[in-house]
Amino acid sequence: MHDDTSGGSDARARGMMAEATPFLRASGIEKHYGQTRALDGISLDIANGEFLTLLGPSGSGKTTFLMILSGFVSASAGSLHELGTDITRRPPEARDYGMVFQGYALFPHMSVEDNVAFPLRVRGMERGTRRTLVHDMLARVGLAAHARKKVSQLSGGQQQRVALARALVFRPRVLLLDEPLSALDKNLREQMQAELRSLQRDSDTTFVFVTHDQAEALHLSNRIAIFDQGRLQQVGSPEDVYERPENRFVAEFLGQINLFPVSGLRAEAGRMTGAFEGTALVAPERALAPGAAHLAVRPENLRITAARPEGAVNALQASVEEAVYGGARINLVLRTASGTPVLCDLPAGSDAGLVTPGSPVWLSWEPEKCLLLPQDA
């Protein structure tokens, strides 16, 4: 009883130490389909017990990478190691990883309990133990009452739970999930996200989760690996990738962001100053190729005032073009004097007098709330 609660944090602690002996290490993974490179040199360490999300638009290579982890697709180049052992050529049935497929891939000719019992039966577990484990697992995903039903009699959310139960019942070290929530409606999806998180916490299993939904990735993950065009764009905690995107793709893929092209960058006392449409803008210093760059600022980090705020480092004059009421937040579209559109996201009720279309305002933000991104990419 006493170590039940510490199981999850142990897993995370082990995850922290993964630098020394990576649990799973992908090195230089490539996958070619004829002339196209679905994956182009992916190197990524996965820590034991973490919830890692592979995020990217469709065709970015995230699912291909998951399939290579599972062993269903073989890499054209590169290697895969588990605790130092080369498993690049190990067939899927010998990897002992659980997998939840898009569309669930349940066995339609079996009952719910037979579906969940399948991996145990394959492992030669005797009937009594099997039954206990299956029923514990079904109870955990809230399907104890549906054990004898056929899978076709269940709703989408219930089928999803069967798929999860079946993938976790044999206590795999790794659970691979390929867009498991994409078929569910919004409410159910949010509920399942919470369940996934708690299942992951309790089961001490490494989750590798594929999605194209950035909000889902931010909610669920310990770390997010962002894919685009077969390349790994950035890996980091949700906060890292959202607050400190390394390039334009990551910045624009996660949430919304305003990009101001700036030129003539100069570094000075830990900050960099550049010119945007004749106005000097300041951001934290960053190693960049000389020349032009983008200054990026999230809509929620902008402030709106009637007059230029006293002492503001970054301030631009703009006019409100459109204000959309969204309950808790108000979304504004503004234009700078020279016509560059700017998105702004304010808490509802703040500065209500200013957010009428046509009104001239000042936009300002702290230098620490913005960052510089390289021009290309």
Add this chain to the structure above:
Amino acid sequence: MPAPLNAATVGPAPRARGWRTGGWVLIALLPLFLCAAYLVPFLGVANWSITLPEPGLGQYARVATDPGVHSVIWRTLRICALVTLLAVILAYLLTYVWIHGNRPMRILAEICIIVPFWISVLSRAFGWLVVLYNRGILNTWAQDLGILSEPLTLVRNDVGVVIGMVHFLVPFAVFPIASVMRGLDTRVLMAARGMGAGRLRTFWEVFVPMTMPGIFGSAVIVFVFSLGFFVTPALLGGGRSIMIAEYVYVQIFQASNWGLAAALSVTMIVIVSLLLLALMRLTRVEKLVR
């Protein structure tokens, strides 16, 4: 009175209507033809069965009691069951290669499935005769190579009939199986492998059960089809292995016992109809031909 949307001005899209009536004509042609060419003559046959040689159910009583008739019916059912079993197994393997094999294997399988359709049933029966009879290709070669000391009797008996019929029916057995195999979600097979099941186990415990509707549909189609076989049993059975269709033929053209022939035909039609009815009850037929 408010008229929010005037139906007369909006109206249905005019094409939809014309298509609907056109559709009925297209659908009706075949049933009309079948009525004229099959249903009417069949009613005539049914009429013979209760009027020849004299009115009454005498011929049906004979079908029910005559040991000669029974032995023919039993042989027919036995041979057809065996043919169905073999044809479905062969078709299953062939279809598996056709759908899951690599490109050259697929083409080879396709040839095995399509080519028999282009060759007449007569040529095929005679072809098998050339291969199988006592001084045929198979026996001569086997003897020349010293594998056999004396010829095997492969025709003029059930063996020849079964070989010929299986060969004819395999392509027909392929299609219901193929449609189910093609529609199978391969991720389910991947799921089984991912949970630790090897290839063999995945095949037996997941692939075969999931393709069962195709196997079942294929078996019913082959069995029903095989019950009416005439040319192949007549040639390869050589008058010794007589099946029901040949027996009916003999009753009409040699024994001139039209009443018995008609009663047998009606009995077979009833058996076949019941089988098809059972098939429709158990599976959704339209799924098998997609």
